[in-house]
Amino acid sequence: MTPRLYVNLDHVATLREARGTTYPDVLEAALLAERSGHIHGVTLHLREDRRHVQDADVERVMAALKLPFNYELSCADEIVRHAERMRPAQATLVPERRAEITTEGGLDLELHGKLVGDTVARLQRHGVLVSLFIDPDAHSVKRSRELGATHVELHTGRYAHAFGSATAARELERLVVAAQAAQACGLVLNAGHGLTVANVGPVAALPGLNDLNIGHAIVAQAVFIGLEAALREMAQAIARGAITAPQHKDSGHASKQH
Numbered sequence: 001m002t003p004r005l006y007v008n009l010d011h012v013a014t015l016r017e018a019r020g021t022t023y024p025d026v027l028e029a030a031l032l033a034e035r036s037g038h039i040h041g042v043t044l045h046l047r048e049d050r051r052h053v054q055d056a057d058v059e060r061v062m063a064a065l066k067l068p069f070n071y072e073l074s075c076a077d078e079i080v081r082h083a084e085r086m087r088p089a090q091a092t093l094v095p096e097r098r099a100e101i102t103t104e105g106g107l108d109l110e111l112h113g114k115l116v117g118d119t120v121a122r123l124q125r126h127g128v129l130v131s132l133f134i135d136p137d138a139h140s141v142k143r144s145r146e147l148g149a150t151h152v153e154l155h156t157g158r159y160a161h162a163f164g165s166a167t168a169a170r171e172l173e174r175l176v177v178a179a180q181a182a183q184a185c186g187l188v189l190n191a192g193h194g195l196t197v198a199n200v201g202p203v204a205a206l207p208g209l210n211d212l213n214i215g216h217a218i219v220a221q222a223v224f225i226g227l228e229a230a231l232r233e234m235a236q237a238i239a240r241g242a243i244t245a246p247q248h249k250d251s252g253h254a255s256k257q258h
């Protein structure tokens with residue numbers, strides 16, 4: 001099965017906020033992506049510091065988009081309240097640190113288990129499907145299930161960073177083991193972070209993978225070839241990866257081939 005592409009459009013907002021202009025418009029990008037036929041949904045991360053996406057972006061996109069919306073957020077009460085009001089199809093809970101450049105690791109489900117579990121329950125009471133962004137290990141997967149989540153998103157950042165180096169096969173293997181654990185627990189499996197046309201193939205072939213959340217590489221490539229073409233390129237790379245990558249019995253070979 002080919003995993004579905006959710007495009008993360010945070011960095012359209014990054015470009016706008018860099019100059020404090022009204023363009024480029026996140027809604028225009030979301031509607032163009034929807035019309036392209038290459039995506040299954042849109043993701044936005046409303047950060048506590050509002051460094052890129054603003055509340056109004058989420059509200060306008062959710063009002064106009066026909067495809068499902070995935071609301072990425074931390075467990076901060078103020079943002080959770082906004083998500084409760086907005087009732088997106090899906091929410092993805094992520095850790096957030098003010099000084100980080102991007103979401104640098106998965107949720108710490110030991111340190112913040114109570115808060116994460118309570119937030120899962122709050123959102124689910126509003127009919128929202130809740131996914132937890134976690135490091136790719138079987139323990140985090142199991143803990144996500146215990147905390148009531150129905151979905152997990154595996155953090156692919158370490159694999160993406162290692163891609164092309166000697167440690168890539170090991171990082172891919174961690175993703176495979178975590179994916180198998182998610183399947184065994186009956187969790188819906190998503191993945192994302194740092195994925196590009198070059199490195200997405202082996203990830204697209206993870207067992208049972210449902211959705212991929214991909215943003216930065218698509219928006220960056222759109223500068224050169226336009227958003228529609230950048231989405232097409234990514235959708236094609238995902239489809240190719242899902243078909244051609246080995247079934248991860250031997251993931252070392254998988255990473256060497258791509």
Ligand code: PXP
Pocket residue numbers: 008010045072092094102103133153191192193194195213214215216217
């Ligand atoms: N998934 C999550 C949970 C994220 O925090 C991000 C980054 O905002 C992504 C996916 C997308 O990562 P990238 O922009 O590197 O494709």
